[in-house]
Amino acid sequence: MRLNGRFGRFGGCYVPEILVPALEQLEGAFLDAQDDPAFAAELNALLSGYAGRPTPLTQCRNLPSNIYLKREDLLHGGAHKTNQVLAQGLLARRMGKTRLIAETGAGQHGVATAIVGALLGFETIIYMGAEDVERQQLNVFRMQLMGATVIPVESGGRTLKDAINEALRDWSASFESTHYLLGTAAGPHPFPTMVREFQRIIGREAKAQMLEQVGRLPDAVVACVGGGSNAIGLFSDFIPDAGVRLIGVEAAGRGLDGAEHGATLIRGRPGILHGAETYLLQDAEGQVDDTWSVSAGLDYPAVGPEHAHLKDTGRADYVGATDAEALSAFKALAENEGILCAFESAHALAHALKIAEEEPQSVVLVGLSGRGDKDVAQAQQLIGPSA
């Protein structure tokens, strides 16, 4: 490896030996592409002409007006995922791969991968926990419409963790022809670094937009954290600005006191899973826990290693929002602003609403990472048709 792949003690490359050459090839392709103006030009053309960047920064009108929303929900595909998927798709083509595999939780990353598979002409296989397949039928069909094959994973808790296990197993056999298009800033090196760099555009745009529209930096930047790609993408350009608080919001599910949550950084402890040393929800012996969140995208017992480092160094704070709080924020945004956001993003908004109320003078930037179309059926069940 050319980079060290560590964030303090966290990160690393904990994979079976057979996968190391594939990760070294990927790191090499990533670093070469970073130095290649033609790569940047093609990616930027796709991000603007195909995916719809830059995304707007929207000041709330009826919710507290000190809340600003970075609208990744308006990106093609319906979430921030498209940013880095386009970039990895181009990298896969550079490496001569013909097949893409990916894991997905809520289905947003699967949809984004299906998009790039269709656009750039890859055979595309999506591993998705069987539980998630059931609760995200619409996204499953979207992927299939774009030519991807969705494979339900029946092992473990049948969610995102198990989908990643299965994708890694596929890749162990297929790496010569196949790129594993990992969907978040987690996993073995170089994924956490590479995905952060490809998502950094969220924060770079937001920072410029804040300065232009508000004339100052925000006091707090708030993003939801499952694996952590939208949060690290939004945070990265603000990390050097010591006056800007960075707050990651994890899924507190049915409450942090029980076991039914996905609050890895709040309730977990360091361990090794899916290629990286990072915080994990696990039992005393090191068996990884099954998690719970109303939002499939936050239903994950590990987290990107850079977030573990940001937590331990104190540069970012990590808090929880419960299913009920997220659902309430989801409703509030719909009723007051006419925006249906993803359940994942609603966790960030729930916490931002608390800050906006407690600190009316603070300017709060919220990563609205995805749109809520995929969650409408579930919302109808949870809220009731007469909401």
Added chain:
Amino acid sequence: MSRYASMFQRLADKREAAFGAFLMLGDPNPAACAALLDAVVAGGADMVEVGIPFSDPVADGPVIQAAAQRALAAGVKVGDCFALIAGFRQRHPDVPVGILTYANLVMARGGFARDAAEAGADSLLIADVPSLEAEPYALQMAQAGIEPVLIAAANTPDDKIAWIASLSKAYTYCVSRAGITGTHSGGTFDGALPAKLHNAGAPPPVFGFGISTPEHVRAAIDAGAAGVICGSAIVDCAARGGDVEALVRTLKAATRNDSAAH
């Protein structure tokens, strides 16, 4: 001399290769597992490789995943696994025992390597710690008195082969094909890997992944293996209630074929 070194020496004198039998500790429960461990020795296994069940075994195929799930569902803890090893060690003082497991279990238990050594295990392979992350683990194991085993794969570059040769002690676990554990095999084993390991001064090359028939055993030995490890075929046989001892006897016989004596 370590148990592994003695075993390889003894077999070399008889012009045989080593047969390693893999079982998942605690599958389907500790008592039945102890009986299976005895059965593979009765069938002629020269070395016993044991899994400690982990919730997320990314290097394993369906058969061994299911075995780990059965053990965990039976409530098996890491301490129960060490107790099974300690019991085996009392009954079989000379048979080398190697542990195959995953990094998070090692990290979660302070003194994992020491406890493994005290139970009587001879080696420890951590499936998701590749050579580039292995040094601190190898150091910890050396201090605890247990030998690290590293994996070398057909696609491992030469500079890493040298590094693996310097870190791996009891044997070198050779992965002859891409993919995860399981009975699938092309039945061909490339002789280039054992030759490279030999030239690098690595401990004896033992082939795993895809060894399920006497023909596979022969092919691996013909490619230069000092031994083979059979996992999924044995675990599957046990899960189906088959005759594990007879299966091991059949596979072990293939290590004694005269053509093994090159």
